[in-house]
Each structure stands twice: as C-alpha cells, then as structure tokens.
Amino acid sequence: MLRSFGSESRVPTLAAVLDLIRERSAVSRVELAEATGLTQATMTHAVRKLITLGFVHEVGTARSNGGTPRRLLGLRPEACYMVGIQFDSFAAMGVVVDLAGRVLAQQALPAPGERQPAEVVVEFAEHVRAMLDSAAVAPSDVLGIGLATYGPQDRDQGVLLTPQPTREWLGYPLAATLAEATGLPVAIENDATAAGIGVHTLAGAPSSFAVVFMSGGIGSGVILDGFPYRGVTSNGLELGHISVDAFGPRCDCGNRGCLDSVAGSIAVVDRALGDRALASRLGLGSDPLTDFKRIGRAAIAGDPDAAALIDASAQMMGIAAVTLVNLFDVGRVVLAGSAFTDIGPIYRDAVQELLDESVFMRHVHNVRVDLADDVSLAAAIGGAVVVLRNLLESPNLGGRVVSPS
Numbered sequence: 020m021l022r023s024f025g026s027e028s029r030v031p032t033l034a035a036v037l038d039l040i041r042e043r044s045a046v047s048r049v050e051l052a053e054a055t056g057l058t059q060a061t062m063t064h065a066v067r068k069l070i071t072l073g074f075v076h077e078v079g080t081a082r083s084n085g086g087t088p089r090r091l092l093g094l095r096p097e098a099c100y101m102v103g104i105q106f107d108s109f110a111a112m113g114v115v116v117d118l119a120g121r122v123l124a125q126q127a128l129p130a131p132g133e134r135q136p137a138e139v140v141v142e143f144a145e146h147v148r149a150m151l152d153s154a155a156v157a158p159s160d161v162l163g164i165g166l167a168t169y170g171p172q173d174r175d176q177g178v179l180l181t182p183q184p185t186r187e188w189l190g191y192p193l194a195a196t197l198a199e200a201t202g203l204p205v206a207i208e209n210d211a212t213a214a215g216i217g218v219h220t221l222a223g224a225p226s227s228f229a230v231v232f233m234s235g236g237i238g239s240g241v242i243l244d245g246f247p248y249r250g251v252t253s254n255g256l257e258l259g260h261i262s263v264d265a266f267g268p269r270c271d272c273g274n275r276g277c278l279d280s281v282a283g284s285i286a287v288v289d290r291a292l293g294d295r296a297l298a299s300r301l302g303l304g305s306d307p308l309t310d311f312k313r314i315g316r317a318a319i320a321g322d323p324d325a326a327a328l329i330d331a332s333a334q335m336m337g338i339a340a341v342t343l344v345n346l347f348d349v350g351r352v353v354l355a356g357s358a359f360t361d362i363g364p365i366y367r368d369a370v371q372e373l374l375d376e377s378v379f380m381r382h383v384h385n386v387r388v389d390l391a392d393d394v395s396l397a398a399a400i401g402g403a404v405v406v407l408r409n410l411l412e413s414p415n416l417g418g419r420v421v422s423p424s
C-alpha cells in the first residue's frame with residue numbers, strides 16, 4: 020500500500036495518481052488501482068488524462084503470472100516546468116522545478132523590504148526570466164508561477180489582505196501583475212501550506228503531517244490524507260498567532276502573547292538588540308533574518324546569551340507544537356523555512372522533547388519531528404508544486420491561477 024486516501028468522500032485526484040507514478044519509476048494501472056483503492060475503470064480514466072496532458076507515458080511491459088503483460092507507466096519529467104517563489108518582507112527565494120520536482124535553478128531574490136509592490140513584481144519577473152534562462156527552460160514549457168507567502172491572503176484573487184510590509188501591498192493585484200509581467204499564470208499560496216504540499220509531494224512524507232514554518236514570521240500547515248487542511252478561506256493554521264502567554268504583550272493581530280511576538284525570529288532579534296553587549300559582540304544590525312541566523316550560529320558556537328535566547332524560543336515553539344499536534348493528531352511534524360538554516364537541529368530537538376513529554380496521544384503513537392530536506396527551499400519548491408496541484412485538482416483543469424490577460 021503506497022498511500023491511503025482515507026475513508027471519507029474526498030475524490031482521489033489526478034495529482035495523487037501522478038504522485039504515485041512519480042514515486043515508482045514504472046508502475047502498472049493495476050498496481051495503481053490496488054495502491055489507491057480505485058476501480059480499474061477510474062484509474063484507466065485518470066491515467067488517460069495524464070497521458071493526454073503529456074505528463075505520463077508508457078515505458079514498457081511487465082510479465083504477470085500467466086496473465087497478459089501489464090503496460091508500465093512512467094513520468095515524463097521534462098513534460099512541463101514550474102516556478103516557485105517564496106517571499107516575505109525579509110527574504111525571497113526562487114526555484115525552477117521539473118515535473119519530477121527536481122530543482123533545475125534556484126536563486127535568492129532581493130527581499131521586498133519596505134518597497135512598493137509594483138517595483139518588487141518587476142524585479143521578480145526579471146529573476147524568473149533569468150532562472151528560466153539558466154535552467155534552459157522555454158517560458159512556453161512553464162505551467163506557471165506559484166507565490167508562497169504570508170497571509171491573510173485571497174487565493175482566488177491572488178492578493179494579500181494585509182498592509183504588510185506597507186499599506187500599498189493590501190489588496191495589490193500581485194498575481195495579476197506578475198502574470199502580466201511574465202506572460203505566465205500565477206497562483207498564490209500560504210507559505211507554510213506550500214511547504215507542506217511540497218514535502219508531501221516530493222519527499223515521500225506520510226499522508227498526514229504538520230509543518231511548522233519560520234521565516235520572518237511563524238506559520239503552520241497541515242496535510243491530512245494528502246490534502247492541505249484549508250479552513251474556510253485558507254487562512255488558518257496561524258501558529259504564530261496562537262497565544263502561548265495569556266498575559267503577554269498585545270500582538271498586532273489583536274491577540275495577547277502570540278508565539279510570533281514572544282518567540283519568533285524578529286522577537287528573538289529584538290531581545291538581542293536590547294542587550295547592547297550581545298548585539299555588539301554578534302555584529303547585529305542587518306535585516307532581522309540575517310541577524311537571527313547570526314544569533315543562531317553564535318548559540319551553536321557556545322555563546323551563552325545567544326543560546327539562552329534560542330532555547331527560550333525553541334521551548335515556546337515546542338509548546339505551540341503540542342497544541343498543533345493535540346488538535347490534528349498527526350504523527351509527524353516537519354520544520355521548514357529559512358530561519359531554521361543552521362539552527363534547525365536545536366529547534367527540532369526541543370520540539371521533539373516537548374512533544375514526547377506532553378502530547379495527549381503520546382501513549383497511543385509517537386510523533387516524530389524532522390527538518391525539511393532543504394529548509395530554505397521547501398516553501399519555494401512547494402509553491403512550484405502548488406501550480407501543478409491546482410491545475411490537476413480543478414475539474415476543468417483550469418487551475419486556481421490568475422492568467423495573463
């Protein structure tokens with residue numbers, strides 16, 4: 020059994036069938052039907068669609084015991100390519116991936132900072148062209164661009180519903196403008212959810228797990244039976260805005276003692292900047308993510324003050340992760356996001372310890388904490404995969420994308 024689709028009424032998608040074909044280099048329709056619990060007729064129909072799209076082809080035959088030889092299916096990795104960009108105010112990362120999820124080009128893009136969205140979009144478009152050039156991929160072979168970023172956001176309209184980093188970003192037609200500038204369809208997705216979709220699709224993660232994502236802010240994503248949990252508007256799982264201190268400082272969101280405002284990367288940097296000796300010793304004063312990574316490296320190198328700040332943050336994240344696991348009963352938590360570069364193992368171990376000690380279902384099953392294969396690329400790769408998933412999950416194969424007009 021490769022993957023269970025669960026017992027509820029969800030329809031297994033073309034995306035899920037494509038995932039199975041990707042996982043095995045050559046697989047028959049009968050094996051696919053057995054692995055999914057689908058009827059052979061339904062599987063035949065799904066495979067025909069994937070062949071028509073050019074994503075899958077027949078790669079040979081296999082003998083079966085006395086029966087007719089089974090035709091084997093394989094993925095055509097070069098059938099299409101996707102671009103993913105993960106960004107927040109402080110960092111941006113772009114990738115070009117093929118249908119097999121292999122990264123053909125990757126690039127750190129200039130962070131938006133407090134610049135106008137129009138300027139940032141033009142810059143993103145230039146970098147998309149450069150990345151496609153360096154990967155030797157023609158734009159006509161690109162399915163689209165997936166923007167993995169913070170919320171709240173409106174996925175259908177491709178806009179952010181927050182005045183972050185400046186009020187001009189609120190409601191700015193982000194997807195439409197980037198689509199216009201590149202000539203490619205553009206989808207937007209929550210960054211933590213994107214990381215979850217990418218990890219699920221390409222890294223052989225279990226069908227149900229949670230992602231804790233940390234870049235400038237902290238978020239989370241939950242994949243249940245292979246599908247992202249979306250809530251009503253895809254704006255849930257804001258782990259950074261659950262309260263870990265009921266009497267803590269008021270957060271911008273209105274809640275008190277939010278994980279993000281007491282233990283997120285920016286909160287850690289703020290605390291370090293408040294300690295003049297520490298700030299000067301570590302040479303702080305760059306952008307918050309660079310400073311956070313500096314504090315993390317100092318903690319690893321044995322600076323006791325830096326270590327105390329990181330340990331406190333990791334403990335708080337562990338407490339929030341206990342809540343996340345208690346709510347969704349997942350067996351795996353994956354940490355992703357560029358803030359975990361270098362320092363990831365410290366957070367992983369702290370979160371693991373908290374989960375082992377205090378998760379409600381710990382006597383029923385264990386919960387393993389892992390780092391994503393590449394913490395800084397996971398959400399960008401996921402953004403790219405989202406373009407493919409959106410296309411395959413829409414009944415008319417139109418996808419949830421904003422196309423160039």
Ligand SMILES: [Zn+2]
Nearest residue numbers: 260270272277
């Ligand atoms: Zn908050």
